[in-house]
Amino acid sequence: MLPIKLPGLPMFLCFTDLDGTFLNHDDYRYDAAVPTVQALKKLDIPIIPTTSKTKAEVINLRRELGLQDPFIVENGSGIFLEPGDQRFDFSGLDLNIAVNQGFTMITLGITYDQARQNLQDLATQLGEPLRGFGDLGLPELRALTQLPISKLKQAGDRQFSEPFLRPQADLKILETLAAEAGLQILVGNRFCHLLGAGAGKGRAVNLVRQAWQKAHPDQGPVKTIGLGDSPNDLSLLDAVDVAIVVPGPQGVNPKLLPHSLKKGWFIAPEPGAAGWAGAIEAQLQKFVGP
Incomplete structure (x- = not known):
């Protein structure tokens, strides 16, 4: 069923970060948000996670909340949606679209292997080791994130980007080196993130908005x-x-x-x-x- 538009209600799409936003900063709980999530669902307003988390992490959360809406992962490196979701039309947008484990996947960034190799290359240029998520053992990651082992394994199931510990060197130097290599660095609360220049939460949001408008040409601006x-x-x-x-x-x-x-x-x-x-x-x- 297509989302309803109540009299006088401009239909809207809700894009939300997760860690520290929808999820509490320290305990990652979201109990206080559940009634509001249910209210949005009753209005058929899409709730679109837009996060640094991985696909595996978001799938688990979507299942807990009963969401069927698209989701944006790894800081806008990838967009996933249920196959056959006719509320969003990404055709004609010149995007890299494929099928990935039962989802339609739109890739905006680079692969995880490329992110890992590029992080090593940047470390060499910087003259300082850069310790990425893939370099950190589960005990150290657990101490840094307070996540249980099961969720850390989901966080490690990466496809497009590599979180890493902030270097001692001036971050602006590293950002310049990354830009010269066609990459970008985003700074989060716990980690920096290395991703492709084509990725970005803002770009992903705009593409999802365009796909919605394309599928609803008579609705007017969303x-x-x-x-x-x-x-x-x-x-x-x-x-x-x-x-x-x-x-x-x-x-x-x-x-x-x-x-x-x-x-x-x-x-x-x-x-x-x-x-x-x-x-x-x-x-x-x-x-x-x-």
Whole structure:
């Protein structure tokens, strides 16, 4: 069934980061957001995870929440959707589209093997070892992330990008070297991420929006809402109509605060899942009413 459009309600797509946004920063729980997720589902509003997480991690979360909507992984390196989902039409957009383990996969970035090799090459140029996710043992990763072993294995099932520990050298030097190699580096709360220049949360959001509009030519412009908490969400927040910054336990990320003030982005009322829910509910009240 195609999403409904209530009288006076601009239909919107909800793009959301996960870690520190939909999921609490410390315990990764999302209980406080479940009622709001159910409200969005009743309105047939797509909830589109837009995250640094892997496909394996997101599939597990989608299953828990009962979601059937597209999802964007590894910082906009790949878009996945259920085969036959006619709500989104990616044809004619000159994209690398394939079938991957039961999903339609759109690749915007590089392969994981390429990311690993490029990280080694950058380390050589930088003159400093760069320790990627693939170099870290499970005990060390568990200490860094507080994730159980089962979820760490899902996080290690990478296809497009490599998270790595922040180097001691000036990060701007590394970013310049990466750009010269046709790559980019995004800084998250726990890791830096090496990915292809064609990847990006903002680009992925725009493509999903275009695919929706292409499948709904008579609907008119679709509204988009995006939620994020860290610098690697900047392109996501820039790409949407309504940008919402979810604060961390110590407040809004200092690197997001100037952007939010300058651009008038909304600030969620509290951190994590509860803040996510509160911010979405505020937007629903504007569109639907109490």
